[in-house]
Amino acid sequence: MKDNFSSKSSSYAKYRPTYPQELYQFLKEKLHKTEKAWDCGTGNGQVAGALAKFFKEVQATDISQQQLDNAIRQPNIHYSVQAAEKTNFPDNSFDLITVAQAIHWFNFEAFYKEVARVLKPDGIIAVIGYSLFKSNPETDEVILKFYHDIVGPFWDEERKYLDKKYKTIPFPFIEIESPRFKQEYQWTFTHLIGYLKTWSAVKHYEKANGENPVDLIEEELKATFGAKNKVVFPILFRLGKLAK
Numbered sequence: 001m002k003d004n005f006s007s008k009s010s011s012y013a014k015y016r017p018t019y020p021q022e023l024y025q026f027l028k029e030k031l032h033k034t035e036k037a038w039d040c041g042t043g044n045g046q047v048a049g050a051l052a053k054f055f056k057e058v059q060a061t062d063i064s065q066q067q068l069d070n071a072i073r074q075p076n077i078h079y080s081v082q083a084a085e086k087t088n089f090p091d092n093s094f095d096l097i098t099v100a101q102a103i104h105w106f107n108f109e110a111f112y113k114e115v116a117r118v119l120k121p122d123g124i125i126a127v128i129g130y131s132l133f134k135s136n137p138e139t140d141e142v143i144l145k146f147y148h149d150i151v152g153p154f155w156d157e158e159r160k161y162l163d164k165k166y167k168t169i170p171f172p173f174i175e176i177e178s179p180r181f182k183q184e185y186q187w188t189f190t191h192l193i194g195y196l197k198t199w200s201a202v203k204h205y206e207k208a209n210g211e212n213p214v215d216l217i218e219e220e221l222k223a224t225f226g227a228k229n230k231v232v233f234p235i236l237f238r239l240g241k242l243a244k
Contacts, residue, residue: 011194015194016046017130017183017195018050019100019130020183023128023235024051024054027124027126030239031096032095032122033120033122034095035056035057036056036058036059037057037058037094037095037096037098038061038094039051039061039098040098040111041061041084041100041101041103041105041106042061042068042071043062043064043101043102044071045071045072045073045079048060048074051096055096057078058077059078059080059089059093059094060079061079061080061082061084062082063081063084065081084111085106085107085111085113085114087114091117092118093118093120094118094120095124096123097126098125099127099128101130104129104161104169105158108170116242119242121242122241124239125239125241127239128236128237129237130233130235131162131165131233134232135225135230135231136224136229142217142220143221145217146217150217151205151213152201154201154204154205156200162236165234165236173240173241173242174241175238176239176241180237182232182234182235183232183235184230184233185230186228186229186231187231189221189226189228189229192229193214197212
């Protein structure tokens with residue numbers, strides 16, 4: 001599995017969006033029990049932190065120790081460096097498995113085999129993420145040009161799954177119908193710039209060209225966005241249970 005996020009892990013924790021409370025409430029309503037959850041590819045632990053509020057125990061794993069060093073701390077969250085596809089958890093351990101903004105990096109077949117092993121028979125898997133945000137029309141135009149024309153060649157191949165809103169990922173589970181969610185913010189311009197600099201394609205561009213591509217659009221973006229403006233993330237969400 002690629003590790004695109006060990007560098008600048010503190011920025012990832014600071015600037016990346018979170019998920020709406022309505023999503024977690026919906027998850028709670030679908031669960032049979034809330035004893036033990038696994039947040040896989042936990043990154044900065046934001047989902048693990050939310051789950052810890054209603055689960056007795058949360059296991060949170062990532063391949064990046066640097067990400068875990070910057071993760072949310074709660075007494076009932078247990079962090080460990082483990083690959084998604086092979087863990088040391090016992091069989092039939094979890095009532096819920098979550099994967100947020102990470103599944104596109106996994107080996108699907110190996111990960112789903114691990115899910116089938118460690119998920120309880122009545123457990124649920126939730127695949128969560130977000131796609132490209134929207135703001136005002138002028139800002140959207142600048143961002144789309146940046147996304148496709150400037151850093152477009154530097155996106156990893158796996159980005160296609162996010163562009164397709166996770167609809168094209170393999171999902172060998174009985175799918176549970178779910179509502180649509182979104183996350184809306186009033187972001188400062190500083191926060192927007194900080195977020196853009198966490199993009200993996202931005203890091204790849206910077207490594208290849210010796211300059212940060214966000215700097216190329218900063219003035220134009222500030223003219224359209226202003227000091228503060230609306231940012232809306234469409235939330236990607238697929239929920240499933242094991243086939244009998």
